[in-house]
Amino acid sequence: MACMSKTIAACFTVLLSFVNPCVVGAQEKADRGAVSRFTSSETVHSDGLNEDREIRIHLPSDYHTSSKKYPSLYVLDGENSDRLNTAISAITYLSRVRKLPQMIVIGVFNTDRTRDMTPEKIEQRKGSGEGDAFLEFVVSELHPHVDSRYRTAPCRVLFGGSSAGTFTLYALFSEPESFTGYVASRPVLNSLVDYTWDADVIRRNAKRLFEDRPSLKGFLYIDYGETEDALHDPGSIHQLSDILESSAPRDFRWEIRAMAESGYRSAESLIDGLLAMFDGWYYSADSIYTNGFEGIDDHASMLSERFGYRITVGDLLVEADLLMFGHRFLEREKPQEAVKLFEYAVTMNPDSWGALHGLAEAHMKDGQEGLAAELYKRLLKLNPENEYAAEKLRQLE
Helix, strand or coil: CHHHHHHHHHHHHHHHHHHCHHHHHHHHHHCCCCCCCCCEEEEEEECCCCEEEEEEEEECCCCHHHHHHHHHHHHHCCCCCCHHHHHHHHHHHHHHHCCCCCCCEECCCCCCHHHCCCCCCCCCCCCCCCCCHHHHHHHHHHHHHHHCCCHHHHHEEEECCCHHHHHHHHHHHHHHHHHHHEEEEECCCHCCCCCCCCCCHHHHHHHHHHHCCCCCEEEEEEEEEEECCCCCCCCHHHHHHHHHHHHHCCCCEEEEEEECCCCCCCHHHHHHHHHHHCCCCCHHHHHHHHHHHHHHHHHHHHHHHHHCCCCHHHHHHHHHHHHHHHHHHHHHHCHHHHHHHHHHHHHCCCHHHHHHHHHHHHHHHHHHHHHHHHHHHHHHHHHHCCCHHHHHHHHHC
C-alpha cells in the first residue's frame, strides 16, 4: 500500500495537466469562481450559521453521458486548492484503473476554521467551540443541497486533516449516519499543547456511541506520525485504538495506521484511506476474461451487499472499459460475451457510436445479421454521412 501511494502521488503532476484538464489552473481560477463542464463553484446559504458558504463540485468524466449515481467525497479545507486538486486527481486515477468507484468530489471552503473545527470552547483560541453548528450545517443543509442537484448514491466519505481530521472523528462519533466512511489524516488527538481541544471529547463520544449501538455499519481510517516532535505524543491515538478494539461493533470496519515519516500527508492519507475502505472493489481483467459478463455482474452484487447500496456493472466499468473488453472477446472468438458487454454499454449511453458499432460487429460474428443491420440503421440515423455504416448496411441488404 505504501509503495502504491508513493507511485500514485508521483503521478499527480501529470494527472493535473493531462487526465483532467479542467483541474489545470484551478488555483488561479478559484478567485474568479470559474465554472467548467466538470468543476463548478457554488454558494450555499446556511441559516444555521447565518452566512454563505462556498463549495466546489467536481463531477466524474462520464457524468453528463450517463444516468448513474455516484458516491460523494467531501473534502474539508477545500479552499486549499492543492489539497482539493490532489483529491480530484487521486479519484480520477484510481477510478480509471478500477481500484475505486468514480465519485463526486465536494470541496468545503472555510470561513472561520477555528470556530467550525472545534466542538468545545478552548480558552486560548478565540472564537472556538462552534463545531456542532458546523456539523449541523453539513448534515442538514449541505447534504440536501448536493443530493438535490446531483445524482448521488447513498455512500458518502468525509476527509479531513489535522484539526479537520479531528472534526472528522467528531462527526463519526456524534452523527455516525452522516457519512459512510471517514478518513482522518493526522488528527490532532496527539497534540500536547494546551490550545488544542482535549482528546477526551473523542474518546468519550466513541465510548458512548459503541455502548448505544451494538450494530453500526461504516468505515474509519486514521493515520498518524509514529514519531514527530516534542509537541506530539501518539498515546491518545493508542487509547482510541483500544476503544475501537474492545468496543466497536463487528460490522464496523476501521484501520489506524502509524506512519514512519512525520508531517502532514494529505495525498497519501486520502489514497490509503479510500483504498482501505473500498478494498475488494477491483475486479481484474483476467477475471473478466475467465468469468465473462456474469462474473462481474456477480461481483457487483457482492459489493452491493457489502456497501449497502445498489452497485452495477456500470459502476465498475466505464464505457471505454466495456468497449475494450467487448472487442477483446471478439478477438478471442467469443461473440456472445462481447454482445453482453456492448449491449450493456448501449443501455448506459443509447447514442454511443462506439457501443452501437461494437454491438453490430458482435452480432455479425455471432451470425445475427438482422440484428446487425438494425444497428447500422441506428448509426446512420445518428450520422447520415457515416460511410462505414452505409457500406455495412449495403453488404447486409
